[in-house]
Amino acid sequence: MTCPECDARNKTSIVYLRNTKRTDLGFSASKPGTGGPHLHDPNMLTEQYECTNGHRFKKDMRTACPKCTYGHEEPVVTILTPRHKYKPGMVE
Numbered sequence: 001m002t003c004p005e006c007d008a009r010n011k012t013s014i015v016y017l018r019n020t021k022r023t024d025l026g027f028s029a030s031k032p033g034t035g036g037p038h039l040h041d042p043n044m045l046t047e048q049y050e051c052t053n054g055h056r057f058k059k060d061m062r063t064a065c066p067k068c069t070y071g072h073e074e075p076v077v078t079i080l081t082p083r084h085k086y087k088p089g090m091v092e
């Protein structure tokens with residue numbers, strides 16, 4: 001795991017996982033068919049990271065279905081406000 005902002009600036013840093021969140025939408029697996037049920041979980045898992053240079057970013061991803069391509073997309077990376085500009089109580 002590397003920091004996308006440090007990558008862009010050719011810096012090195014260590015990235016820490018700060019937080020994980022998951023939406024809470026109910027879902028159920030489809031009826032078992034040939035080879036078992038599909039798992040099309042609509043919930044998004046968000047992992048929030050911070051690097052040792054104070055950059056903050058998050059990744060949004062889904063749980064991958066073992067039976068088809070659902071949820072196999074690359075995680076979406078979003079750059080967040082860096083630590084030195086972050087104010088307590090800011091909503092992200």
Ligand SMILES: [Zn+2]
Nearest residue numbers: 003006051055
């Ligand atoms: Zn960084």
Ligand SMILES: [Zn+2]
Nearest residue numbers: 038065068070
């Ligand atoms: Zn599927």
